[in-house]
Amino acid sequence: MKKWITVLAVAALAIGVLSGCGSSSEDKAAAAKAPITVTEGKDEGAVLRIAAQPYPLYTSVYVAHNLGYIDEELSKVGAKATWTEFKSGPLVNEAVAANEADLGFMADLPAIIAKSQGHDISIVSNIAYGEKALAVLVPSSSSVTSVADLKGKKVAYAKGSYAQHLLAQLLEKEGLTLDDVQTVNLNAAEQVTALTTNEVDAIVIWEQYITKLTSAGQARVLADGTGIKRGNMINYFVTSYADKHPLVVLAYLRALNRANELIKSDPDKAAEVTYQNFGISKEEMKKVLKNLTFTTALNDDDIKAITEVKDFSKKVGIIQDDVNMDNFIDKRYIDALSKK
Structure with missing residues (x-):
């Protein structure tokens, strides 16, 4: 019965979005943002890439992956995941x-850039934030x-x-712009090599x-982000995928919430099960964890900070097309979990 309820709820949502020429764009947007009311059931055969x-x-995602939380939560709704790693956003x-x-x-920022370029994506939760x-x-x-x-210097x-x-x-803050430095576009690993071999004067890295x-x-x-940049890490889903598979989105977020609880209650274990993924020692990993707060919640401070990134990026030309943040940030999934 729960499976059929889920199917009907998703179908009703799709019909509401696609129906009649008489519907206004505001009506369609409202339908797309209808609260997630079905939080249990099955989505047999769904695959989350x-x-x-x-x-x-x-770290919370890696804890959830390494300890099997993601697989466990997805299996409860009849789904599974594949995992591919990339070097940057x-x-x-x-x-x-x-x-x-x-x-x-x-x-x-990379999520905002993708949205500004017309990608079909929605931010569904936070992962972490940390100014340092x-x-x-x-x-x-x-x-x-x-x-x-740094004026006139090589900055990677x-x-x-x-x-x-x-x-x-x-x-x-110093009356300068990105045009006042010699930009060197390098990924994180390349930046380390460039800095330690004195090929660049500075790097901006995480x-x-x-x-x-x-x-x-x-x-x-x-300098770091203290007092300047909250430094939000976010999860985004392809919007059409999330609309079709809300139970998968919720299962993934449940896995992250389990990981967040472990990081808070047992940071030593969190460091133990993840440090090798990042090529650092366990002791270094424990230091890193102190610079980050892990949570899926998107509170007012988070939304304000992400919006400020968008506004600044538009002002200085990092993005060309504006982004409607009300449509980009979709809190329905974390709101649904918080009501459980």
Whole structure:
């Protein structure tokens, strides 16, 4: 019976969106945002293709994956998952655009860029946030002592990543723009090599690399996101997939909530089961976890921060087309779980 209720609910939603020429765009948007009321049942044979990134910013997802929480929760609704790893958010976006993935998790900016380019995606939850988990690093011996000193210098970051947004904000505070530095577009691993071989003057990078490089004495933090950038990591689903498979979305979020509870109650175990995924020691992993708060909740501060990223990115030209955040952020799934 629950299975049929689920099918009917999804069908009714589809009919509401596709029906009659007399429906206004506002009516269609309202129908698309109808509350998720069916939270139990089966979606037999559904497959969730997860596009992952091996960074401790997403520790909760890796805990859920490594400890089998995702498989367990999906199996309860008759579904299963596949798992493919990518080196950055922009590469995840490419996989989603090529219809090779249904779910991507990443930082705020690459998700916003994808949406601004017309991708059929919706943010359904937070993963984590942390102002100190993203930073500008310089070699320990560098003469650079302020962001203003970066003018004319070679600065490496992954274009389209949330590192680009932090750097743009930091430069703006000094009356500078991205055009005032020599941009070198490198992925995270390439940035480490470039910094340690003095090929660039600075890098803008995230954890695990901040802890790894500073602990080894190879770099120091010039500036991080403290007081500037909340640094939200989010989950987005392909909207059409989520509409068709709401029980899969809810099962995935349940798995993450289980992982979040473990991180809070037993951070040592969380570090133990994930540190090898990120190429750092267990002790380094424990340090990294202190710089992040893991939660699926999307509260007012999170939504404000993500919206500010969008507004700033539009202002400085990182994105060309604006994004309707009311349509982009879809809290229906986490709201449904919170009512259980």
